[in-house]
Amino acid sequence: MRARTWEQHEQAVRRLRSSYAAVPEGQPVRLAKRTSNLFRPRAAVQAPGLDVSGLDGVLEVDPQTRTAQVQGMCTYEDLVDATLPYGLAPLVVPQLRTITVGGAVSGLGIESTSFRNGLPHESVLEMAVFTGAGVVVTTQPGDELFDAFPNSYGSLGYATRLRIALEPVGPFVELRHVRFEEPAALAKAVEAIIETREHDGVRVDGLDGVAFSPTELYLSIATWREEPGETSDYTGSQIYYRSIRERRTDLLSIHDYLWRWDTDWFWCSGAFGVQHPLVRRLWPRRWRRSEVYHRLLGLDRRFDVVDRLDRRAGRPLRERVVQDVEVPLDRLGDFLGWFDEEVGMRPVWLCPLVAHSAWPTYPLVPGLPYVNVGFWGTVPVGPEAGEAPLNRAIEARVHELGGHKSLYSEAFYDRETFDRLYAGPHLAAVKERHDPDHRLTDLYDKAVQKR
Known part of the structure; x- marks a missing residue:
């Protein structure tokens, strides 16, 4: 667990501001962050990134009010280590240890308590956001910035501190x-x-x-x-x-x-042979973690290893189908039936959720039961793999069924469709107020254009 004092937090925020000032005008402002749970590539940037060192800890846990003050880059692994001794846990703890609290709020986290507690951002009581204007804004539910922040993926700013609700759990x-x-x-x-x-x-x-x-x-x-x-x-x-x-x-x-x-990245560790009994005995326990597999996958994508081997062996090229989608509970059978026929990937994860309030940038209907369907792997499709035909078909089918798709992975929407699905005009208006010089990459460019 990384514990931070309030003085250390203020020092870290000052370093963040200094690093922002050092980014040349005209260059995109991004985090200088080594790890990520995103599955979409992005263009290389030569400019220095934002220094978020020292913003990755727990500031305090209050067992009386059942709240915690955490920094934006604090991982859920560290947060849980701080709260469990009090018999408390965050209302939603995403599945992978290195997902950060700020990342789960600016993206979309989910887990088995989501049928009761919704998504991670719904348990945030207050948040400090370092905006594209280079200032820290303290914001609460009902504020324009706060309500637009979920699913903004850093296009409005980055959370430096969050006050979140906790709930009792058994041992x-x-x-x-x-x-x-x-x-x-x-x-x-x-x-x-x-x-x-x-x-x-x-x-x-x-x-x-x-x-x-x-x-x-x-x-x-x-x-x-x-x-x-x-x-x-x-x-x-x-x-x-x-x-x-x-x-x-x-x-x-x-x-x-x-x-x-986390230990097997759901079932995806099998792609690296780690589920074979002999390999598992030899594979160090400290490497049986999702972020290790994510790094290995990154190396494959960087050097095109699997595609090269498939070409050499005469096998059809494979399309990476790595997505999480929300479909209304009453349309789950429709989606799974279509998915089996058109994609044919199993197993898939099913996680029910009910949002408690409306969030413009990911417009789930409050009170309506959805099921998150998660599927992660590759499917042989042949020479058209690079055009992502299956991913595009999934996008279309999900929205035909009244669902939504998370943006942590690749997306292929045209701009008009994207803006319609993810409240593009509203997000642009909020961005204009908090990032008037457009120092931060906008959401469409991040999610679809891979910038």
């Missing part, structure tokens, strides 16, 4: 993996859980699922509990996602439950 998590043979039955169960917060008379604290095939879908129903017991460990030889099919119940520590997906 252990009891899991029940319930199988369904069709999406409609799963959707009906999700609807009932959202309404009652129970399943078979037992309280539900966390809810997500996995679809392994059209007739093999699971909901993983989590309940915080105080009573100890024999817990599973999925940071060693065992692999969490496989356990969903192998056992009906499980028990994890709250810490291991929060990071159950």
Whole structure:
């Protein structure tokens, strides 16, 4: 855990301001940040970036008010290490350890508590934003800047400090993996859980699922509990996602439950051979982390390794299909049926969510149940792979069904469609007030033009 004093925080903000002043006029202003959980490439920039060193810690945890003051670059791993000793956790803890609090708010984080608590930005009580104008603005829910910040991905500024709500959690998590043979039955169960917060008379604290095939879908129903017991460990030889099919119940520590997906990057570590028993024994435990796999993937993209091997072997080129989309719960079966026929990638992650308020730049309908469908991998498509035909088809289908697509990965919209889907004119108006010289790259250029 990285603990920071308020004096250290002020010093870090001063360094941030100085680094902003050092960026030449006309050059885009970006973070000087080594790690990222984004999956979209961007053009190389030679100008110096913003110095965010010292803005990656926890300032304070108040168990009485159940709040925490954190810096924008603080990872959820460090935040959870600070809150769990008090029996508290953020209302939503995204799946990967190195996602930052500021990143989850300016992007969109989600996890198994989202069916109760919405998205991470909905638990933010106050936020300090370093804007494109080079000033720190303190903003709260209902303010124009605050409400436009989610899904802005740094186009309006960067959070330097956030005050967030926490909630009590138990030291252990009891899991029940319930199988369904069709999406409609799963959707009906999700609807009932959202309404009652129970399943078979037992309280539900966390809810997500996995679809392994059209007739093999699971909901993983989590309940915080105080009573100890024999817990599973999925940071060693065992692999969490496989356990969903192998056992009906499980028990994890709250810490291991929060990071159950991180060790194997959901199931994507298999692409690096790490799920093979021999490789797993030899692969150092400290490398069994999502950011390590992300770096390996970055090297592949940089040097075009897989595509070169496919060409040499005469295999069709593969399209990278790495997306998270939200579809209304009552259209989940429609989307999965289409996805199986047109894309054919399994497994996929299913995470129900209900937004509690309207956010203009990602217009989910408050109170309406959605399901986040996450799919990450490659699909053989042939010479047209570079044109991203599957990704484009997914974009079209999601919006036909009244859904939305997260922008952490590649996007292919034309400008008019993008502005219609993500409140482009409103975002531009807010940006004009807080970044009048357009020092920060706008959202369309970031998400689609890869600038």
